[in-house]
Amino acid sequence: MHTLEQLQAGELAGATRVKLSCGLTEVPSAIFDLAETLEILDLSGNHLTCLPNAFTRLQHLRIAFFSDNDFTVFPEALGKLPRLEMIGFKACKISHIAEDAIPPTTRWLILTNNQIAELPASIGKCARMQKLMLAGNKLKSLTPELASCQNLELFRISANQITHLPDWLLALPRLSWLAMSGNPCNPPVPTATELSEIPWQDLVLEEQLGEGASGIITRAHWQNQANSTQQVAVKVFKGEVTSDGLPEDEMQACLRAGAHPNLVQVLGKITQHPAQKQGLVLGLIPAGYRNLGGSPSFESCTRDVYAEGTVFTLEEAISISAGIASAAAHLHARGISHGDLYAHNTLVDATGHPLFGDFGAATVYNQDNTALASALERLEVRAFGCLLEELLDHLTPQDMAQERAQNLLLLKQDCMQPEVQNRPDFATIVEQIASNS
Structure with missing residues (x-):
């Protein structure tokens, strides 16, 4: 992480990477002094609403992150950057993307958790697009021009309002990682499960084992119905839209999956959480994995x-x-x-x-x-x-x-x-x- 003072004092001269998160409401003009070298810019976690015309001076920029800002419109200046490949606007307020605002060189575009109802037809010009993340928006359909993105491999469209899945999507030659839960085109499928409901008070939490986009995993002891104590892992969902989709869809898939020797074991569903959060109790993975x-x-x-x-x-x-x-x-x-x-x-x-x-x-x-x-x-x-x-x-x-x-x-x-x-x-x-x- 850099500071605004470092940037303005010229201490970042010649930098190829800059990261600033300090309550910015506009892009500091000193950024453009780095136009000959800057390749990666991260301005996430500020209060930006637009990019100035001078942003087009950053002709060497390859990667740009603007997540957790206040943009309502996808900045058209980005479409004029000839080397830009990766763009992130997660958790902003974007509702509009103009034609040709997305540069055709884009390989990886993150627009998770915005207000986007329609994609521009010009996205079909992004022939290099491999990774497109659109979960948590307001899309009702997929623009047919996306069919031209023949290199698309990872596509996230969960938690939208898509009513129809076009035939061309399922025929894309390289598509390998698709998430589409939480849309009208894929209504919920009833899940019959015999898994236990595990009261929160039967769990004694210990140290945190990990944290992902959807939840926090903690080691715990479970006082089970047989009155014996078992070491387990507890995953408590954050309840937020992630890059992949909704936590409740993840939980339903876990429950439906059942037992298999090559799957992490799901032991039960948490009930009576003090903050009403959803969660699962999982088998503790043995040491050595x-x-x-x-x-x-x-x-x-x-x-x-x-x-x-x-x-x-x-x-x-x-x-x-x-x-x-x-x-x-x-x-x-x-x-x-x-x-x-x-x-x-x-x-x-x-x-x-x-x-x-x-x-x-x-x-x-x-x-x-x-x-x-x-x-x-x-x-x-x-x-x-x-x-x-x-x-x-x-x-x-x-x-x-x-x-x-x-x-x-x-x-x-x-x-x-x-x-x-x-x-x-x-x-x-x-x-x-x-x-x-």
Whole structure:
């Protein structure tokens, strides 16, 4: 984090990155003195309502964040920046986007939690668009020009007012991570569950284990009905729209998912929370599990990143891919599209046993609509193909030369082929991996 005083005193001369959050109501003119070097600008958490015309001087700008500001209109100046690839306006008040305001160079656009009712037709010019995040707006339809965004891979449209899902969306050749819960086009599906209702007073909370966009996870002791004490993890939802969608949709998907050896276990639903918050009690993940990969970087955009030197054995790659494919087959058999099938949502132990979690982007869909069900599953199959590709990329050359690795490579190619309906379903994938073990 930088200070306004540093900027105005010239101490940031030559900087490629600047981050200012200090109650700004206008963009400081000293920013434009950095026009020859500035590539990343973060002005989130201020009170900005517009960008001055001088903003177009920032011709080297690649990444710009303006989240948690007071914009009501998407600034047209951004459309004149020739290198701008990543733009963030999460939790502003934007209701209007003019034609050509979104630069055609955009790869990653975050407009979560605004007031947008319509997208400009010019968004179809964004041929490089890979990641488009529109959850928590007022969209009633998707402009048909979006069909031209053939490189779109991750798409978040949950918690809008969309009444119809266009055919072209489910046919996009690279779409892999789709979240669309909380729309009229996908009405709630009743969830029958026999899970326990766990009173808040039966839980003794200990240290915080983690915090995500949708909630906080804490280690706890649960005094269960058998009058024995069990160590668990408690996830309490924040109740806010996240980049993926609504917390209540995440919770319903978790409950519907049920038990599977490769899913984080859901033990029950919290009741009687003192602040009336919703939450789940989860099985505590045993020691020794670690994240398979890291979340995408600015550069990788939609693909996970791995620590330098990461190597998987062929046996690990087969075990991980078999477990995740089995979990995904289980979910789709229950009408759940996970929406975020990624290495960073997968935990593995030393034996290569995977545990899959984080249902923040999940969509519970109507399985009676067989065309929709088939398309949603095969979109997710491409995400599995991406994961399989990453595992194969981290094998040793000796392992990669083995016949079983080459069989996985052929399976990966089948999963990632551009014709959505030509991809295998997860049940077929499970069989193919088993026959290759």
